[in-house]
Amino acid sequence: MNLTLTAKVRILPNEEQQSLLLKTRKAYMDACNEVSDYISSTHILNVAMLNQALYCSLREKYGLRSQMAQSVLRTVVARYKAILENQHEWIRPEFKHAELDLVWNRDYSLKAEVFSVNTLEGRVKFPFFSQGMESYFDGSWKFGTAKLVTKHGKWFFHIPMTKDIPEVSDAGISNIVGVDLGINFLAVSYDSQGKTKFFHGRHIKQKRAQYKKTRKSLQKKRTPSARRRLKKIGQREHRWMSDVNHQVSKALTAQNPSGSLFVLEDLTGIRQATEKVALKHRYETVSWSFYDLQEKLRYKARRNHSAVILVDPKYTSQRCPKCGHIHKLNRNKKTHIFTCRKCGYQSNDDRIGAMNLYRKGIEYLWSTVAAG
């Protein structure tokens, strides 16, 4: 199984190097546009043919070195192919935003101390923030095409990194973690040691409500500027929620050893799962977030030689984890307290959900042992 992630590496170019990087990026963009024009009028997508026709011009006009000229041709051809594949039409891609794509080992290299990049004036070396990067230098990661990104006066290279990771087999599981996703608590986990962890969600709920209010008032206005603001706010909310999910999934994986099995509710059928809808009726707005958190956890779990399974949410909030008694009224939705009507066991209702998911994880392992 291939695992890919994007490392955002901050580099520290001096002033002279900064202007060189900007110049290189500008030349790269202009060259891309020239190649794009050429392809638009000739419909040639063969790199060797393009090379023959354009190579000299790219070198003389834009001062590109050989490798970078190749990189420009490949970038533009790839863009055309993607457009043809998706839209089945010859649409000329425009390279508006200055971008600089660098191919690993050809245009850049990255070692434990030095980041080396091809520019208009040959190789330039930068120091970079290597903290947290150590694990990428063990030889098991492949580095992809890096993009130069500047943000608030800081300089980054975004680098996709790929690693081949073996799938976790059920036999390698040493810890089970039930994870209940919700509103008052973003997540509650219950693990094999019997430990419960709460990820509080009240401030998230408040911020969400605020976003919703702003969205509503903007929707009423129906002006172009309101629409633009609406879009912007939507993106901001999205980024913020994605970051929250990143934190929660990171904490969940950090708090559990490798070989953990995270058990979550399968929420695909939640519209039919009436019981859950009643409480989590903000389904429309939270569904994306739940899904996003699941995906992030799945991803981080893999890195940690752990796994995520989704189970049927049936009765997870009604069943007593101590005696197994199932009853709707075991749970008080207003006070968020679960009280078993048979044995009297009492706890927070989201914690009960996590405990029941934990149990479903054990059942899952039993069933695979029995089957295998």
Ligand SMILES: [Zn+2]
């Ligand atoms: Zn009970």
